[in-house]
Amino acid sequence: MTSPNTLSLDKARFNMIEQQVRPWEVLDPTVLALLDTVPRDLFVSAAHKPMAYIDMELPLGAGSDQVMLAPRVQARLVQDLAVQPTDKVLVIGTGSGFTTALLAQLAQRVVSLEIDEAIARAAREALLALLAPGGRLAVIAGQEPMMRATFVTRVADASYRTAQPWDTIAPRLRNFPEPSRFSF
Numbered sequence: 001m002t003s004p005n006t007l008s009l010d011k012a013r014f015n016m017i018e019q020q021v022r023p024w025e026v027l028d029p030t031v032l033a034l035l036d037t038v039p040r041d042l043f044v045s046a047a048h049k050p051m052a053y054i055d056m057e058l059p060l061g062a063g064s065d066q067v068m069l070a071p072r073v074q075a076r077l078v079q080d081l082a083v084q085p086t087d088k089v090l091v092i093g094t095g096s097g098f099t100t101a102l103l104a105q106l107a108q109r110v111v112s113l114e115i116d117e118a119i120a121r122a123a124r125e126a127l128l129a130l131l132a133p134g135g136r137l138a139v140i141a142g143q144e145p146m147m148r149a150t151f152v153t154r155v156a157d158a159s160y161r162t163a164q165p166w167d168t169i170a171p172r173l174r175n176f177p178e179p180s181r182f183s184f
Contacts, residue, residue, distance in 0.1 A: 009039070009041055009052075009053070012052070012053035012054075013035070013036060013039070013040070013053050014036075015053065016035070016040075016053040016054075016055070016071050017032055017035050017036060019055075020055045020070075020071055020072045021035060021071060021072050021075045021076075023072075024072040024075070024076055025076070026072070026075040026076050026079050027079075028079045030106070031075055031078050031079045031102075034078070034102050034105050034106075035071070035075055035102075038098070038101050038102055038105065038130070040052045040053060040071065040098055041053070042126045042129055042130065043068065043096040043097055043098040043101070043123070043126045044058055044068065044096065045059075045060075045061075045122070053071065055070050055071065055072060056070055057069060057070055058096075060095060060096060060116075060119050060122070061116070061118050061119055061122070066095065066116060066119055067095075068095055068096040068098065069095070069099070074098060074099045074102070077099065078099065078102045078103060078106070081103070083103055083106040083107045084106075084107070085106070085107070085108060086108050087106075087107045087108060088107065088108055088109045088110075088111075089103050089107045089109070089110045089111070090110075090111050090112075090113075091103065091110060091111070091112040091113065092112075092113050093113070093114060093115075094112040094113060094114035094119070094120060094123045095114065095119065095123065096119075096122070096123055096126065097112070097122075097123030097124070097126045097127050098126075100112040100123070100127070101126075101127060101130055104127075128152065128154075128160070131152070131153075131154035131160075132154065133154050133155065133156060133157075134153070134154065134155075135153070135154050136151060136152065136153050136154075139152075144169055145169065146167065147167065147168055147169050147170060148164040148166070148167055148168070149164065149165060149166050149167075149168055150162065150163075150164050151163045151164075151165070
């Protein structure tokens with residue numbers, strides 16, 4: 001059974017595509033289909049969910065001067081990049097993660113960097129929610145000298161299985177702050 005809230009989000013997504021995105025000359029059927037299947041409302045805070053499909057920038061955090069671009073801008077960027085299935089994409093400034101999620105559906109590989117830890121955490125959580133049942137995410141996490149290869153598999157609607165089968169060391173991404181270490 002579909003809830004009334006789901007119906008209103010579906011209608012808002014349809015209106016976004018037809019009234020904001022298409023008039024901005026985003027006509028690529030693949031991009032339009034992605035906009036219809038990747039739920040933008042997963043990438044905004046709970047307070048901004050009702051505005052997820054409105055033609056405006058949305059704040060990415062409390063007191064943050066960072067914003068999620070308007071849907072038409074995100075769609076036009078993705079269309080005009082003309083990403084191919086063999087492309088490797090680097091996104092600098094992940095923001096909400098929505099544009100990254102769209103690009104990930106088109107490219108062979110996407111690496112996305114975000115310097116603001118709170119914004120990066122929110123984007124990471126939203127991207128994890130997009131894993132289809134059976135979908136997998138791999139990351140090397142931790143700090144030297146103890147880093148772990150971490151694999152997350154979505155096993156049901158909202159459950160995940162996490163495995164950390166081996167240790168390794170990988171360089172920290174540049175400009176990502178290192179967490180504070182214990183001290184007296």
